[in-house]
Ligand SMILES: Nc1nc2c(ncn2[C@@H]2O[C@H](COP(=O)(O)OP(=O)(O)OP(=O)(O)O)[C@@H](O)[C@H]2O)c(=O)[nH]1
């Protein structure tokens with residue numbers, strides 16, 4: 001995978017971002033953030049003191065706490081509890097249609113879609129919900145869809161050390177629907193494969209078929 005190591009600190013980086021906890025930066029206070037929202041309301045052309053808008057900065061900052069809660073969590077920790085009693089199971093584990101909401105780092109506008117994740121365990125499996133939690137952690141940060149796809153695959157690969165990982169994300173970017181080029185409903189599809197999913201075309205085809213099987217109910 002295109003993982004780079006920062007030699008000075010020995011950290012593993014992807015696209016300049018540390019996998020695990022997000023960048024550790026000093027945060028402004030809530031008051032400063034609310035002031036910034038008031039400025040944006042005025043920039044949009046409305047009166048931040050108008051009754052209907054008076055509590056909006058507080059609400060927007062509260063919404064940011066939810067939209068960007070992923071900076072508080074470490075996805076590596078999310079996956080750290082594993083089970084080794086798999087009763088001889090020796091095949092892929094796949095979660096299809098994990099709902100995904102995120103914000104693109106270019107416009108801070110939502111992109112909404114689904115993630116499909118498969119991994120081929122060696123001797124350890126992880127609780128199914130934890131894979132969806134990893135999507136949730138990265139979804140609640142700012143990034144591109146490509147980075148998010150790669151980071152999900154890298155995290156699973158690093159912690160579970162499976163025979164392979166496959167991740168596909170399909171999403172619609174509101175920055176393309178509501179503004180700019182204004183092409184609503186365009187699906188952006190990204191994939192990242194490691195191990196057997198990268199090396200064995202049959203495994204990759206199997207994943208793609210399971211992910212894209214539209215005949216399902
Ligand atoms: N590769 C990639 N591009 C993205 C993603 N989200 C948004 N973008 C794109 O980021 C690009 C930013 O382009 P710029 O020319 O810097 O910004 P802009 O003037 O707002 O571009 P337009 O959207 O074309 O109006 C746009 O082409 C967006 O479609 C993403 O997840 N991955």
Ligand SMILES: [Zn+2]
Nearest residue numbers: 104106107175
């Ligand atoms: Zn965008």
